[in-house]
Amino acid sequence: MKIIRLESSNNFIFEKVVEWNYNWWGKKGEKSKDEISYLFEHSICKDRLPQTFVALINGEAAGMYQLSMTDDLFGRPDLYPWLINVYVDEKFRGKQVCRALMDTVSRNAKAAGCDELYLYTKHIGLYEKFGWEFVEEIRTFNEESPLERLYKLKINDDSMT
Numbered sequence: 001m002k003i004i005r006l007e008s009s010n011n012f013i014f015e016k017v018v019e020w021n022y023n024w025w026g027k028k029g030e031k032s033k034d035e036i037s038y039l040f041e042h043s044i045c046k047d048r049l050p051q052t053f054v055a056l057i058n059g060e061a062a063g064m065y066q067l068s069m070t071d072d073l074f075g076r077p078d079l080y081p082w083l084i085n086v087y088v089d090e091k092f093r094g095k096q097v098c099r100a101l102m103d104t105v106s107r108n109a110k111a112a113g114c115d116e117l118y119l120y121t122k123h124i125g126l127y128e129k130f131g132w133e134f135v136e137e138i139r140t141f142n143e144e145s146p147l148e149r150l151y152k153l154k155i156n157d158d159s160m161t
Helices: 012-026 033-041 097-111
Strands: 002-005 051-057 060-068 082-088 116-121 133-139 147-154
Touching (some): 012 082, 060 097
Antiparallel strands (some): 116 147
16 A cells, blocks of 8 residues: 555546545535635645555555645634545555545655644544544534544654654
């Protein structure tokens, strides 16, 4: 398995990332596939955030995450930067893709100049395995999941994961 930083929108990996996110949250949010594509075209920076990382297995996109200055968490502009859009393709679940992705977060965040990251999720017990600290339950103002868990990852000078 290889983790790459996505640097171009003119390839099948980019199209897969767009498809995942469109099906995962785009349709629900009444976004067009073009809107999702446009968003991701502007989420593949090299020297600053946002950046998109993709796990590849035998050249096939298996999962992803992004580092971003913003998130869709309404009401907490004081928190940034974020780990967002952590996703593993159903075909590759149970094959250590999430672990491989998470093992690169600190190194990639440090390279991007981050000294901490935030994420929010409804998952309990997943991110703790990768060094994330639970901060508090947080209001999302989302009807489907009005209360989720806020986590923080401290990026230190000796982070190599």
